Amino acid sequence: MATYPQQPAHCKLKFLSELGEIFNSGAYSDLTVKAGPATFKVHKAILGVRTKFFEMATREDGFLESKDNIVTIKEHSAHAVWRFLTYCYVGDYPNAENKEIAEDDDETYLKHTRVHALADMLDVPNLKIIAAEKLETAFQVWDTGPFIQCFKEIYATTNTRDAGIRNVLLCAAAKNIHSLLGMQTFQNEFEGYGEFLAALLMKIKPQINSNTVTSRTRVNYREFFANGY
Amino acid sequence: MASRGPRGKIRPPRRGLVTDQVDFDEVWAVLAQSLGEIHHKNASALSFEALYRNAYKLVLKKYGDRLYNQVGQLVTEHLQYVAVRDVKPLVPSAVVTGTVGSAIEKRNGGSKFLEQLKAVWEDHQLCMSMITDVLMYMPHQNRVYCTDHKLPTTYATGMGLFREHILRNSQYKIGTALNKVILDQIQMEREGDIISHGPIKSCVHMLESLYETEEENDNEKVYLTSFENEFIDTSTEFYRAEAQKLLQECDAATYLRRVDKRLREERDRCADTISSLTAPRIQAVVEKELITNTIKEVMSMDSGIRSMLDHEKIVDLSLLYRLISRVDKHKNVLKDMACDRLIELGRNINSSLKTPPAPPPPQPQDISNPSTSGAAAVKEEKAASSATLMAIKWVNDVLALKDKYDRIWEQAWEKDKGIETAITRAFTKFINDLQEGPEYISLFIDHNLQRGIKGRTESEVDDVLDKAVILFKYLTDKDLFERHYKNHLSKRLLHNKSLSHDAEKQMISKLKVEVGVAFTSKLEGMFKDMHLSEEMTSEFRRKQQEGEALKIDLSVNVLTSTFWPAKAVGIDSKPCSYPPIVEEAREAFTAYYLQRHSGRKLIWKPNMGTADIKVAFKGRKHEINVSTFAMVILLAFNNVAPGESLSFTDLKSITMIPDEDLIRNLQSLAVAKSTRLLTKKPMSKDVKPTDVFSINESFSNPKIRFRIGVVALNRVENDKEKKETSDSVAKDRDQQIEAAVVRIMKQRKTLSHQQLVIEVIEQLKHRFAPDMGSIKRRIDSLIDREYLDRVEGSRETYQYLA
Structure with missing residues (x-):
């Protein structure tokens, strides 16, 4: 009986990443996805594993999209769409910009925010987790201005049921409470986000008690998800 | 306007999706218009992405409930409009006004209505699936809804609305009309018209896809709640009338074929016209009305089971069996009626013996009178052999009947075990009805072993003997048979009339297989005696030649008294005075024998x-x-x-x-x-x-x-012999009962009366069926003789006295 040598883990990963090569190669493509200036040649079968959206859009004799199998995604950045599609092929998406896209990449924090928003709309919960994790990693390099913008986008594209990514914001804010409070415009920026501020206060309560607010406070984000949120 | 970035690229949107507050009314207005387009089959002009995104935004901003209600409202309005525009004009007027048009009008009108309803339904399904796709994000949220608010999914809601506003439309009674039209069409088809199945099937499919509630329980399909019962009711009515009609118009065979056809029609109807869900129920209706309620009447017809059996109508009997199997796994009607006829035929065979078609042989006049005339003796012999013929006729008739029922059982009744048992019971009944049964069967064997098997091959002989065994198995009084068989066998052996020893042995081994060694050991002993006698005779002759030779050749059969029938060896020895020449030979053999077996007693039977x-x-x-x-x-x-x-x-x-x-x-x-x-x-x-x-x-x-013979043939017993036989049988049975009681009690020590009786019957069942009275008398007698005693305190229990 023939025995097959077991493949080492990195071989499997390579195997998977090779799947990404047919993404946008045009080979056997049966669907075109457009976003901003970008056009992607994709495969319904592969996307269909992750989301029903494209299938529904192009069902025979149905909507406009079914005529020539082109789906245009509006109100989302070209890079977010690109990252979303990449995920559908290989299970992850790169942080680096795609130079071939004739649209600037989203800013550092917003990259992930926007992938998250798209993943939510198209109902891909696993991608939401990945995006939130990547955002958490990105917050390790702190920049107060973009944080505020990112914060506002997340609050606009999620609701209270989406506790995962909101909690990432909360932890990052707690960790960098000094630089946030150091902002002149703090009060203006956070007007109307009472819910968040209240949670933030509870988060930094131990630091206030010990009167030594360090910048080391950090909640293990993975642990948070593992608890079933 | 997007401005160019540093590398000549477009800037990404400064703000992502929906950062502004969403105005429900504004977005809904756009959505509502688009959904309207879907209803008007203009979906191909709409961007799915845009609709989906708008619906998503509303749900994201927590307008889900409002959206849900608005969509419901929109679908409702559309359906109400459709009911008036598309369906109402085609609702058959008969349903509303109660008048009945011509068949063609009815059929065409009905078909049009069904087609239209089917089209409306298909449109609705398509629209609802598109709307559901657009609102995909809502059912996704609904997963939470379902547990929190118990709200049905968009699609289920749409189906529910169709049920309420189309089928149950309070104004136009569309559902009622639908039932009526479908049932009318089915009625037409049952009466032989050709109808188109497609539209009915589509509408039934619709009813099957709709539920009483949005929980969509499988047992609450509208098909089941609104249609099926009505279908079953009208069908019951139809088949009840049909049964009466068929009973008047058809003979039994035709009736059965019509029922079979109806069953197939209804099965097919469930497959291609209505739902297979109904198959068991409608089959049950046909079975009840056309089989259970009427089959007895059908079977009692002149052309019924009696005629089918008599003429061996295998196809009809097989159909009858299959139909009855559907309604009664025990097939009691069939069993009862078939066996009634069987017993009737069997009794006819029995009674035809008592009034034989040939001139009746004169009964031997008073045999006890020693002055019976010689002519009477000859007549008696003739009568005896004619009685033998009668016995053979009886056996052959019974076997022919058996063969016939076997054929029917095999070919028409699928070798049904229950029926086999019933047939056996019937044979047992009438065979044991005939008092002479055991004797006749033995005579039949006797005849064959003497003459009947001459020139036949081994396997043919085997067949004949097997047939005898078949009848033997039906006998209750096997001990009576044994008695007759012993008599007949002894005469065959002593008069050297047996054709083949092999055949004789074969017969005995067949009996042994049926009822065991105890039954046949004496028969085998008889053969052994014959064999030993032959040896002894030749040895005796050899010895005689050595000494002074006798003047006559002597052949002797020495019979062990317990093996042979009393007639041959019994105590009623009939000695005579022999002439010296014979007496000399007799004495020589007696001397030889007693020297060989000392202590034995030889009784000479010159009459044999x-x-x-x-x-x-x-x-x-x-x-x-x-x-x-x-x-x-x-x-x-x-x-x-x-x-x-x-x-x-x-x-x-x-x-x-x-x-x-x-x-x-x-x-x-x-x-x-x-x-x-x-x-x-x-x-x-x-x-x-x-x-x-x-x-x-x-x-x-x-x-x-x-x-020159004296009357000594094997033949039917006369009255006196019969009485003697039955007396001795009774005596013999009493002995066997006693033996069984003692055997059982010796082993069990104490036993209740009931238990003892059961075991005695069990032990003796291969020989005869003892009656309760004699068992009780034997037990009492054993108590008198102090073999048994009643256990003190409990009158119904006995103990064994060692």
């Missing part, structure tokens, strides 16, 4: 033996085979001068033969014309004590060798 004698009349020599008694009588004349005579009394004192045998033998020798070796004075047919006999010098017979 034969002798070959040589005589000469008018210079012509004859070799005649006569009975031992006849030989003794004839030898007595050797001592008488020619022309002299001997009176009856003389003969009696010389030979010492008992009166009855003397008379019988003198009848053969002096009355029967062709064998009249003696003359009697006065000439008459009776032998009287005053008669005088002398040698018939003028005797002549063309044959050199012939036989």
